[in-house]
Amino acid sequence: MELDEQAILDKTNYGLNIYSHILRVYYPNEVVLRLSGKQCSPAKNPFNKNKLTLKLINVDWVFLYSDLEKDDFKGNPFEFAALHYKLTGNELLEKLNEEMHLRIGEQWDFYGNKNLPELPEEEENKPAIHIPKFSYFNSPVSNIYPKSTVSLVEVYELIKSTKNTSKTEQLRTIQAKDEARKFKASKFDYVTFSGVFTKRNDKALQNHSGLLTIDFDYIENLQQLKNQLLNDEYFETELLFVSPSGDGLKWIIPIDITESTHQNFFNAIANYIKEVYQLKVDKSGKDVSRACFLPSDPEVFINPKYL
Incomplete structure (x- = not known):
């Protein structure tokens, strides 16, 4: 080369x-x-x-x-x-x-060269990756005080695991909407993807994570929308998984709050989704302390840069 x-x-x-x-x-x-x-x-x-x-x-x-x-x-x-x-x-x-130890243009004799330079450490040429962190809460949703601070990778591993499989399957068998809502609120742990809080209240935000949650409900073709979001021209997907109910998606994307407010980003992205995908999103996403329940989804997607 x-x-x-x-x-x-x-x-x-x-x-x-x-x-x-x-x-x-x-x-x-x-x-x-x-x-x-x-x-x-x-x-x-x-x-x-x-x-x-x-x-x-x-x-x-x-x-x-x-x-x-x-x-x-x-x-x-x-x-x-x-x-x-x-x-x-x-x-x-x-x-x-x-x-930078790129070795462009160098000729190598794998068997004959006894003076190969020492390989750089694996991380030498990788950009520093910041892994977002946010608050984790035990159920029920009425509990507004966090148990711990967790990373995006930890939540990905939890959703991918079988820990919440039983309750997720049970929720999806409940036909009455009010009963299903109460079951979800009482049985599922949740996180506030947008930041670390002392308690679940917008005014109790300690650090914004740089993440925004977009909630899609009652989607007829989940796989089609999932593919569209993963290939969106403007927004990079950080995490994407099927909602506890089984008929929606949770789309976690990055925002830069040094450029605008959380609420302004949400409104702009909601308008973008309406224009591009002809879909309305759950307006609760505008709240920085929005709770997001954690189901089981073995096909959950995380941005590969974190793995």
């Missing part, structure tokens, strides 16, 4: 790893990037007094950078690297290839 910009982009997650590699030089003991969909939350910019103004977004399969304060501070991963290394052209590409 010839050493050029495209070869490096192909081996660095569209250039994202170049940014994380350089930023770790300046901030070695910090999580330098938080990826959400096709962009990162504002990060520290070493070229703007370490302010949280650095923005990265994937445009046509290349992560481009900009600054929230400096209009003229923008470019591609190689221009960002040039600011750090003070190199350009082939010298810069060779520097990145060497420092």
Whole structure:
């Protein structure tokens, strides 16, 4: 493989790893990037007094950078690297290839070469992944004080397991809506996907998780909608599972609350879903402390970046 910009982009997650590699030089003991969909939350910019103004977004399969304060501070991963290394052209590409252990253009004799360089640690070239955390509550829903703080991966594993299979199957046999509602409220543990709370109340929010729950009810073709959501053009799916009732979906997607409020995001996304999918969503999602019951779904989907 010839050493050029495209070869490096192909081996660095569209250039994202170049940014994380350089930023770790300046901030070695910090999580330098938080990826959400096709962009990162504002990060520290070493070229703007370490302010949280650095923005990265994937445009046509290349992560481009900009600054929230400096209009003229923008470019591609190689221009960002040039600011750090003070190199350009082939010298810069060779520097990145060497420092990031990309090994582009190197010839290997698996059996004959006794001086193979030491392999980098597996995490060396991976961007830092922030795993969202939020509050977990024991049933019944009238209990408003959390048991613990859990991660998105932990909830994925719980939903995928058989722990809640029996009660999920039992709920789906109950025909009377009021009886089913009471059963669900009394038997199912729940989480507040949008954040960590001291108690389940919007005013008791400690930390927003960067997640928003979209609730679809009474869906005729669950698999069709599931496929559509997983391939949505604008929103990346963090978690997707069938609701306890069995006739709906819970779609957990990322939002950046540094750009707008939880409620504004919900209203905008609800309008988007109405226009694109001709579906109405449960308006309770606008509440940041919204409770989401945890059923059993062996086919639950989680964004592969967390696994």
